[in-house]
Amino acid sequence: MDPEKEMDKKAPGGVYLCQVNENISCGACCGLYNVQDLSREKLYDMLLRRTDDFSKVPREADAITNFGEEVLCKNNKRPYDEFYHCPYIGLIGKERMRTGCLLHPLADGNNGVDYSGLGFYGSMTCHIYFCPSYTMLPENYKRIIREAADDWYSYGLIITEIVLINALFSEIDSCLQSKIDETDIHMNQALIGIIKEFIGFKTSWPFRPSSVTAANYFFKDKLYERKPVDYSGINPDRPVSRYDLIFRELGSSFNSVEELRNAESMMDDLFNRARDWKI
Ligand code: SF4
Ligand code: SF4
Incomplete structure:
Protein backbone atom coordinates (compact mmCIF):
# COMPACT_ATOMS: atom_id res chain seq x y z
CA MET A 1 0.00 0.00 0.00
CA CYS A 131 -4.54 17.04 18.34
CA PRO A 132 -8.28 17.85 18.08
CA SER A 133 -7.99 18.59 14.32
CA TYR A 134 -7.72 14.87 13.68
CA THR A 135 -11.23 14.17 14.89
CA MET A 136 -12.94 17.55 14.74
CA LEU A 137 -12.28 18.54 11.14
CA PRO A 138 -14.06 16.88 8.21
CA GLU A 139 -11.79 14.50 6.31
CA ASN A 140 -12.15 16.45 3.11
CA TYR A 141 -11.03 19.76 4.68
CA LYS A 142 -7.94 18.12 6.16
CA ARG A 143 -6.97 16.65 2.80
CA ILE A 144 -7.43 19.99 1.04
CA ILE A 145 -5.33 21.94 3.58
CA ARG A 146 -2.65 19.26 3.44
CA GLU A 147 -2.64 19.55 -0.35
CA ALA A 148 -2.73 23.35 -0.53
CA ALA A 149 -0.07 24.26 2.06
CA ASP A 150 3.24 25.45 0.65
CA ASP A 151 5.59 24.65 3.50
CA TRP A 152 5.84 23.47 7.11
CA TYR A 153 5.62 27.01 8.48
CA SER A 154 2.22 27.94 7.10
CA TYR A 155 0.86 24.40 7.35
CA GLY A 156 1.66 24.05 11.05
CA LEU A 157 0.13 27.44 11.79
CA ILE A 158 -3.18 26.66 10.11
CA ILE A 159 -3.80 22.94 10.61
CA THR A 160 -4.81 23.27 14.27
CA GLU A 161 -7.24 26.13 13.52
CA ILE A 162 -10.47 24.15 13.61
CA VAL A 163 -12.87 27.11 13.80
CA LEU A 164 -11.02 29.10 11.14
CA ILE A 165 -10.79 26.16 8.71
CA ASN A 166 -14.48 25.37 9.15
CA ALA A 167 -15.35 29.04 8.56
CA LEU A 168 -13.21 29.13 5.40
CA PHE A 169 -14.85 26.08 3.86
CA SER A 170 -18.31 27.09 4.88
CA GLU A 171 -17.79 30.39 2.97
CA ILE A 172 -16.41 28.54 -0.04
CA ASP A 173 -19.25 26.00 0.04
CA SER A 174 -21.78 28.80 0.09
CA CYS A 175 -20.03 30.53 -2.84
CA LEU A 176 -19.96 27.30 -4.84
CA GLN A 177 -23.45 26.34 -3.67
CA SER A 178 -22.07 22.87 -3.19
CA LYS A 179 -19.67 21.00 -0.94
CA ILE A 180 -16.06 21.42 -1.97
CA ASP A 181 -14.29 18.14 -2.64
CA GLU A 182 -10.65 17.14 -2.70
CA THR A 183 -10.94 16.29 -6.41
CA ASP A 184 -12.07 19.87 -7.12
CA ILE A 185 -8.75 21.06 -5.78
CA HIS A 186 -6.76 18.72 -8.03
CA MET A 187 -8.75 19.94 -11.00
CA ASN A 188 -8.59 23.65 -10.42
CA GLN A 189 -5.54 25.77 -9.76
CA ALA A 190 -7.65 28.90 -9.23
CA LEU A 191 -9.42 27.24 -6.33
CA ILE A 192 -6.21 25.97 -4.81
CA GLY A 193 -4.88 29.54 -5.16
CA ILE A 194 -7.78 30.81 -3.06
CA ILE A 195 -7.03 28.33 -0.27
CA LYS A 196 -3.32 29.15 -0.40
CA GLU A 197 -4.09 32.86 -0.16
CA PHE A 198 -6.27 32.25 2.87
CA ILE A 199 -3.54 30.18 4.52
CA GLY A 200 -1.29 33.18 3.84
CA PHE A 201 -3.65 35.40 5.89
CA LYS A 202 -2.82 33.25 8.89
CA THR A 203 0.87 34.00 8.55
CA SER A 204 0.65 37.68 7.64
CA TRP A 205 -2.73 39.13 8.53
CA PRO A 206 -2.25 42.92 8.53
CA PHE A 207 -4.99 43.51 11.11
CA ARG A 208 -3.45 41.37 13.86
CA PRO A 209 -1.71 43.66 16.36
CA SER A 210 1.88 42.77 17.25
CA SER A 211 0.75 42.02 20.81
CA VAL A 212 -1.36 39.11 19.54
CA THR A 213 0.45 35.93 18.58
CA ALA A 214 -0.38 34.02 15.40
CA ALA A 215 0.20 30.80 17.35
CA ASN A 216 -2.90 28.82 18.22
CA TYR A 217 -3.59 27.43 21.68
CA PHE A 218 -5.82 24.51 20.76
CA PHE A 219 -5.83 22.41 23.91
CA LYS A 220 -9.06 21.29 25.50
CA ASP A 221 -8.50 23.29 28.72
CA LYS A 222 -9.18 26.46 26.64
CA LEU A 223 -6.77 28.51 28.76
CA TYR A 224 -6.20 31.00 25.97
CA GLU A 225 -9.34 31.58 23.95
CA ARG A 226 -9.41 34.11 21.14
CA LYS A 227 -10.89 37.47 22.12
CA PRO A 228 -14.01 38.72 20.33
CA VAL A 229 -13.41 41.55 17.85
CA ASP A 230 -14.24 44.86 19.52
CA TYR A 231 -16.22 47.06 17.11
CA SER A 232 -17.37 49.57 19.72
CA GLY A 233 -14.36 51.88 19.40
CA ILE A 234 -14.65 52.37 15.66
CA ASN A 235 -18.40 52.67 15.26
CA PRO A 236 -20.80 51.89 18.09
CA ASP A 237 -23.76 51.63 15.69
CA ARG A 238 -22.09 49.35 13.21
CA PRO A 239 -23.23 45.75 13.37
CA VAL A 240 -20.56 43.08 13.61
CA SER A 241 -18.88 42.17 10.37
CA ARG A 242 -20.26 39.28 8.37
CA TYR A 243 -16.71 37.90 8.56
CA ASP A 244 -16.68 38.28 12.33
CA LEU A 245 -15.79 34.65 13.03
CA ILE A 246 -12.89 34.67 10.58
CA PHE A 247 -11.66 38.02 11.88
CA ARG A 248 -11.80 36.81 15.48
CA GLU A 249 -9.90 33.65 14.69
CA LEU A 250 -7.25 35.64 12.82
CA GLY A 251 -6.77 37.71 16.01
CA SER A 252 -7.97 40.95 14.40
CA SER A 253 -8.26 44.41 15.83
CA PHE A 254 -9.45 47.40 13.79
CA ASN A 255 -8.56 51.01 14.50
CA SER A 256 -11.03 52.56 12.08
CA VAL A 257 -14.03 51.76 9.92
CA GLU A 258 -11.71 52.08 6.95
CA GLU A 259 -9.48 49.31 8.27
CA LEU A 260 -12.49 47.09 8.82
CA ARG A 261 -13.72 47.79 5.28
CA ASN A 262 -10.28 46.95 3.87
CA ALA A 263 -10.30 43.65 5.73
CA GLU A 264 -13.80 42.88 4.46
CA SER A 265 -12.75 43.75 0.90
CA MET A 266 -9.86 41.31 1.14
CA MET A 267 -12.30 38.56 2.09
CA ASP A 268 -14.89 39.64 -0.54
CA ASP A 269 -12.22 39.57 -3.20
CA LEU A 270 -11.13 36.09 -2.22
CA PHE A 271 -14.60 34.59 -1.96
CA ASN A 272 -15.92 36.33 -5.09
CA ARG A 273 -13.23 34.48 -7.00
CA ALA A 274 -14.54 31.24 -5.53
CA ARG A 275 -18.04 32.25 -6.65
CA ASP A 276 -16.76 32.65 -10.21
CA TRP A 277 -15.61 29.08 -10.19
CA LYS A 278 -18.36 26.55 -10.65
CA ILE A 279 -18.06 22.86 -9.94
S1 SF4 B 1 9.86 17.54 19.70
FE1 SF4 B 1 9.59 17.27 21.91
S2 SF4 B 1 7.37 17.28 22.27
FE2 SF4 B 1 7.73 16.95 20.08
S3 SF4 B 1 7.73 14.74 19.80
FE3 SF4 B 1 9.87 15.35 20.16
S4 SF4 B 1 10.23 15.20 22.36
FE4 SF4 B 1 8.02 15.14 22.01
S1 SF4 C 1 -0.56 19.65 16.43
FE1 SF4 C 1 0.44 19.10 14.54
S2 SF4 C 1 2.09 17.69 15.12
FE2 SF4 C 1 0.66 17.81 16.84
S3 SF4 C 1 -0.79 16.14 16.53
FE3 SF4 C 1 -1.67 17.93 15.53
S4 SF4 C 1 -1.00 17.84 13.40
FE4 SF4 C 1 0.30 16.45 14.60
Whole structure:
Protein backbone atom coordinates (compact mmCIF):
# COMPACT_ATOMS: atom_id res chain seq x y z
CA MET A 1 0.00 0.00 0.00
CA ASP A 2 1.11 3.59 -0.70
CA PRO A 3 2.86 4.80 2.56
CA GLU A 4 0.68 7.93 2.69
CA LYS A 5 -2.50 5.85 2.49
CA GLU A 6 -1.13 3.51 5.12
CA MET A 7 -0.52 6.41 7.54
CA ASP A 8 -3.99 7.79 6.79
CA LYS A 9 -5.54 4.43 7.57
CA LYS A 10 -3.90 4.36 11.01
CA ALA A 11 -4.71 8.00 11.87
CA PRO A 12 -7.81 8.91 13.90
CA GLY A 13 -10.20 10.62 11.48
CA GLY A 14 -8.60 8.97 8.42
CA VAL A 15 -6.04 11.65 7.47
CA TYR A 16 -2.51 11.75 8.85
CA LEU A 17 -1.60 15.36 9.57
CA CYS A 18 1.73 15.40 11.41
CA GLN A 19 4.33 14.48 8.77
CA VAL A 20 2.91 14.99 5.29
CA ASN A 21 5.78 15.05 2.82
CA GLU A 22 9.38 16.27 2.42
CA ASN A 23 8.53 19.88 3.21
CA ILE A 24 5.13 19.79 4.93
CA SER A 25 4.87 18.86 8.60
CA CYS A 26 3.56 20.26 11.84
CA GLY A 27 5.07 20.64 15.30
CA ALA A 28 2.40 22.83 16.87
CA CYS A 29 1.73 20.46 19.79
CA CYS A 30 5.49 20.43 20.53
CA GLY A 31 5.14 24.17 21.10
CA LEU A 32 6.92 25.02 17.86
CA TYR A 33 5.16 28.39 17.57
CA ASN A 34 5.13 29.17 21.29
CA VAL A 35 8.08 31.53 20.98
CA GLN A 36 8.43 35.27 21.22
CA ASP A 37 9.26 35.95 17.59
CA LEU A 38 7.61 33.45 15.33
CA SER A 39 8.30 35.15 12.01
CA ARG A 40 9.17 32.59 9.33
CA GLU A 41 12.79 33.79 9.10
CA LYS A 42 13.42 33.88 12.86
CA LEU A 43 11.81 30.51 13.49
CA TYR A 44 13.66 28.88 10.59
CA ASP A 45 17.02 30.31 11.74
CA MET A 46 16.37 29.15 15.29
CA LEU A 47 15.49 25.62 14.19
CA LEU A 48 18.41 25.39 11.79
CA ARG A 49 20.89 26.47 14.47
CA ARG A 50 19.31 24.12 17.01
CA THR A 51 19.44 21.19 14.59
CA ASP A 52 23.10 21.90 13.78
CA ASP A 53 23.96 22.19 17.46
CA PHE A 54 22.12 19.00 18.31
CA SER A 55 24.00 17.08 15.60
CA LYS A 56 27.16 17.61 17.70
CA VAL A 57 25.61 16.42 20.97
CA PRO A 58 26.70 12.90 22.05
CA ARG A 59 23.74 10.56 22.22
CA GLU A 60 23.93 10.20 26.01
CA ALA A 61 21.15 11.03 28.46
CA ASP A 62 23.04 13.80 30.30
CA ALA A 63 24.30 15.49 27.18
CA ILE A 64 20.85 15.45 25.61
CA THR A 65 19.10 16.84 28.70
CA ASN A 66 21.77 19.54 29.14
CA PHE A 67 21.22 20.56 25.54
CA GLY A 68 17.47 20.79 26.20
CA GLU A 69 17.97 22.95 29.29
CA GLU A 70 20.26 25.36 27.46
CA VAL A 71 17.80 25.76 24.63
CA LEU A 72 14.96 26.34 27.10
CA CYS A 73 16.92 29.07 28.87
CA LYS A 74 17.10 30.95 25.58
CA ASN A 75 13.35 30.56 25.04
CA ASN A 76 12.00 31.31 28.49
CA LYS A 77 9.57 34.00 27.35
CA ARG A 78 6.61 32.37 25.69
CA PRO A 79 3.26 33.86 24.59
CA TYR A 80 1.47 30.96 26.30
CA ASP A 81 3.16 30.57 29.66
CA GLU A 82 1.33 27.39 30.63
CA PHE A 83 2.31 25.73 27.38
CA TYR A 84 5.75 24.34 26.66
CA HIS A 85 8.20 24.93 23.84
CA CYS A 86 10.04 21.65 23.36
CA PRO A 87 13.77 22.19 22.81
CA TYR A 88 13.93 19.08 20.65
CA ILE A 89 11.71 20.27 17.83
CA GLY A 90 14.06 20.84 14.91
CA LEU A 91 14.45 20.36 11.18
CA ILE A 92 14.43 16.88 9.69
CA GLY A 93 14.45 15.15 6.30
CA LYS A 94 17.06 14.88 3.55
CA GLU A 95 17.30 18.64 3.04
CA ARG A 96 16.01 19.65 6.48
CA MET A 97 12.95 21.07 4.81
CA ARG A 98 10.40 20.25 7.49
CA THR A 99 9.99 20.25 11.24
CA GLY A 100 10.19 17.12 13.33
CA CYS A 101 11.45 15.57 16.53
CA LEU A 102 15.24 15.47 16.92
CA LEU A 103 14.82 12.62 19.41
CA HIS A 104 12.94 10.38 17.00
CA PRO A 105 14.72 7.10 16.19
CA LEU A 106 14.83 8.00 12.49
CA ALA A 107 16.25 11.51 13.01
CA ASP A 108 19.88 12.11 11.99
CA GLY A 109 22.45 10.70 14.37
CA ASN A 110 20.07 8.59 16.47
CA ASN A 111 20.85 5.29 14.75
CA GLY A 112 17.37 3.96 15.30
CA VAL A 113 17.32 4.70 19.05
CA ASP A 114 14.24 6.48 20.40
CA TYR A 115 15.39 9.25 22.76
CA SER A 116 11.97 10.88 23.13
CA GLY A 117 11.73 9.56 26.70
CA LEU A 118 14.22 12.33 27.58
CA GLY A 119 11.76 15.03 26.50
CA PHE A 120 9.43 16.84 28.90
CA TYR A 121 6.31 14.88 27.91
CA GLY A 122 7.93 11.44 27.81
CA SER A 123 7.88 9.11 24.85
CA MET A 124 4.39 7.73 25.48
CA THR A 125 2.69 11.12 25.22
CA CYS A 126 4.76 12.11 22.19
CA HIS A 127 3.85 8.91 20.38
CA ILE A 128 0.14 8.76 21.08
CA TYR A 129 -0.95 12.40 21.03
CA PHE A 130 -3.29 13.47 18.24
CA CYS A 131 -4.54 17.04 18.34
CA PRO A 132 -8.28 17.85 18.08
CA SER A 133 -7.99 18.59 14.32
CA TYR A 134 -7.72 14.87 13.68
CA THR A 135 -11.23 14.17 14.89
CA MET A 136 -12.94 17.55 14.74
CA LEU A 137 -12.28 18.54 11.14
CA PRO A 138 -14.06 16.88 8.21
CA GLU A 139 -11.79 14.50 6.31
CA ASN A 140 -12.15 16.45 3.11
CA TYR A 141 -11.03 19.76 4.68
CA LYS A 142 -7.94 18.12 6.16
CA ARG A 143 -6.97 16.65 2.80
CA ILE A 144 -7.43 19.99 1.04
CA ILE A 145 -5.33 21.94 3.58
CA ARG A 146 -2.65 19.26 3.44
CA GLU A 147 -2.64 19.55 -0.35
CA ALA A 148 -2.73 23.35 -0.53
CA ALA A 149 -0.07 24.26 2.06
CA ASP A 150 3.24 25.45 0.65
CA ASP A 151 5.59 24.65 3.50
CA TRP A 152 5.84 23.47 7.11
CA TYR A 153 5.62 27.01 8.48
CA SER A 154 2.22 27.94 7.10
CA TYR A 155 0.86 24.40 7.35
CA GLY A 156 1.66 24.05 11.05
CA LEU A 157 0.13 27.44 11.79
CA ILE A 158 -3.18 26.66 10.11
CA ILE A 159 -3.80 22.94 10.61
CA THR A 160 -4.81 23.27 14.27
CA GLU A 161 -7.24 26.13 13.52
CA ILE A 162 -10.47 24.15 13.61
CA VAL A 163 -12.87 27.11 13.80
CA LEU A 164 -11.02 29.10 11.14
CA ILE A 165 -10.79 26.16 8.71
CA ASN A 166 -14.48 25.37 9.15
CA ALA A 167 -15.35 29.04 8.56
CA LEU A 168 -13.21 29.13 5.40
CA PHE A 169 -14.85 26.08 3.86
CA SER A 170 -18.31 27.09 4.88
CA GLU A 171 -17.79 30.39 2.97
CA ILE A 172 -16.41 28.54 -0.04
CA ASP A 173 -19.25 26.00 0.04
CA SER A 174 -21.78 28.80 0.09
CA CYS A 175 -20.03 30.53 -2.84
CA LEU A 176 -19.96 27.30 -4.84
CA GLN A 177 -23.45 26.34 -3.67
CA SER A 178 -22.07 22.87 -3.19
CA LYS A 179 -19.67 21.00 -0.94
CA ILE A 180 -16.06 21.42 -1.97
CA ASP A 181 -14.29 18.14 -2.64
CA GLU A 182 -10.65 17.14 -2.70
CA THR A 183 -10.94 16.29 -6.41
CA ASP A 184 -12.07 19.87 -7.12
CA ILE A 185 -8.75 21.06 -5.78
CA HIS A 186 -6.76 18.72 -8.03
CA MET A 187 -8.75 19.94 -11.00
CA ASN A 188 -8.59 23.65 -10.42
CA GLN A 189 -5.54 25.77 -9.76
CA ALA A 190 -7.65 28.90 -9.23
CA LEU A 191 -9.42 27.24 -6.33
CA ILE A 192 -6.21 25.97 -4.81
CA GLY A 193 -4.88 29.54 -5.16
CA ILE A 194 -7.78 30.81 -3.06
CA ILE A 195 -7.03 28.33 -0.27
CA LYS A 196 -3.32 29.15 -0.40
CA GLU A 197 -4.09 32.86 -0.16
CA PHE A 198 -6.27 32.25 2.87
CA ILE A 199 -3.54 30.18 4.52
CA GLY A 200 -1.29 33.18 3.84
CA PHE A 201 -3.65 35.40 5.89
CA LYS A 202 -2.82 33.25 8.89
CA THR A 203 0.87 34.00 8.55
CA SER A 204 0.65 37.68 7.64
CA TRP A 205 -2.73 39.13 8.53
CA PRO A 206 -2.25 42.92 8.53
CA PHE A 207 -4.99 43.51 11.11
CA ARG A 208 -3.45 41.37 13.86
CA PRO A 209 -1.71 43.66 16.36
CA SER A 210 1.88 42.77 17.25
CA SER A 211 0.75 42.02 20.81
CA VAL A 212 -1.36 39.11 19.54
CA THR A 213 0.45 35.93 18.58
CA ALA A 214 -0.38 34.02 15.40
CA ALA A 215 0.20 30.80 17.35
CA ASN A 216 -2.90 28.82 18.22
CA TYR A 217 -3.59 27.43 21.68
CA PHE A 218 -5.82 24.51 20.76
CA PHE A 219 -5.83 22.41 23.91
CA LYS A 220 -9.06 21.29 25.50
CA ASP A 221 -8.50 23.29 28.72
CA LYS A 222 -9.18 26.46 26.64
CA LEU A 223 -6.77 28.51 28.76
CA TYR A 224 -6.20 31.00 25.97
CA GLU A 225 -9.34 31.58 23.95
CA ARG A 226 -9.41 34.11 21.14
CA LYS A 227 -10.89 37.47 22.12
CA PRO A 228 -14.01 38.72 20.33
CA VAL A 229 -13.41 41.55 17.85
CA ASP A 230 -14.24 44.86 19.52
CA TYR A 231 -16.22 47.06 17.11
CA SER A 232 -17.37 49.57 19.72
CA GLY A 233 -14.36 51.88 19.40
CA ILE A 234 -14.65 52.37 15.66
CA ASN A 235 -18.40 52.67 15.26
CA PRO A 236 -20.80 51.89 18.09
CA ASP A 237 -23.76 51.63 15.69
CA ARG A 238 -22.09 49.35 13.21
CA PRO A 239 -23.23 45.75 13.37
CA VAL A 240 -20.56 43.08 13.61
CA SER A 241 -18.88 42.17 10.37
CA ARG A 242 -20.26 39.28 8.37
CA TYR A 243 -16.71 37.90 8.56
CA ASP A 244 -16.68 38.28 12.33
CA LEU A 245 -15.79 34.65 13.03
CA ILE A 246 -12.89 34.67 10.58
CA PHE A 247 -11.66 38.02 11.88
CA ARG A 248 -11.80 36.81 15.48
CA GLU A 249 -9.90 33.65 14.69
CA LEU A 250 -7.25 35.64 12.82
CA GLY A 251 -6.77 37.71 16.01
CA SER A 252 -7.97 40.95 14.40
CA SER A 253 -8.26 44.41 15.83
CA PHE A 254 -9.45 47.40 13.79
CA ASN A 255 -8.56 51.01 14.50
CA SER A 256 -11.03 52.56 12.08
CA VAL A 257 -14.03 51.76 9.92
CA GLU A 258 -11.71 52.08 6.95
CA GLU A 259 -9.48 49.31 8.27
CA LEU A 260 -12.49 47.09 8.82
CA ARG A 261 -13.72 47.79 5.28
CA ASN A 262 -10.28 46.95 3.87
CA ALA A 263 -10.30 43.65 5.73
CA GLU A 264 -13.80 42.88 4.46
CA SER A 265 -12.75 43.75 0.90
CA MET A 266 -9.86 41.31 1.14
CA MET A 267 -12.30 38.56 2.09
CA ASP A 268 -14.89 39.64 -0.54
CA ASP A 269 -12.22 39.57 -3.20
CA LEU A 270 -11.13 36.09 -2.22
CA PHE A 271 -14.60 34.59 -1.96
CA ASN A 272 -15.92 36.33 -5.09
CA ARG A 273 -13.23 34.48 -7.00
CA ALA A 274 -14.54 31.24 -5.53
CA ARG A 275 -18.04 32.25 -6.65
CA ASP A 276 -16.76 32.65 -10.21
CA TRP A 277 -15.61 29.08 -10.19
CA LYS A 278 -18.36 26.55 -10.65
CA ILE A 279 -18.06 22.86 -9.94
S1 SF4 B 1 -0.56 19.65 16.43
FE1 SF4 B 1 -1.67 17.93 15.53
S2 SF4 B 1 -1.00 17.84 13.40
FE2 SF4 B 1 0.44 19.10 14.54
S3 SF4 B 1 2.09 17.69 15.12
FE3 SF4 B 1 0.66 17.81 16.84
S4 SF4 B 1 -0.79 16.14 16.53
FE4 SF4 B 1 0.30 16.45 14.60
S1 SF4 C 1 10.23 15.20 22.36
FE1 SF4 C 1 8.02 15.14 22.01
S2 SF4 C 1 7.37 17.28 22.27
FE2 SF4 C 1 9.59 17.27 21.91
S3 SF4 C 1 9.86 17.54 19.70
FE3 SF4 C 1 9.87 15.35 20.16
S4 SF4 C 1 7.73 14.74 19.80
FE4 SF4 C 1 7.73 16.95 20.08
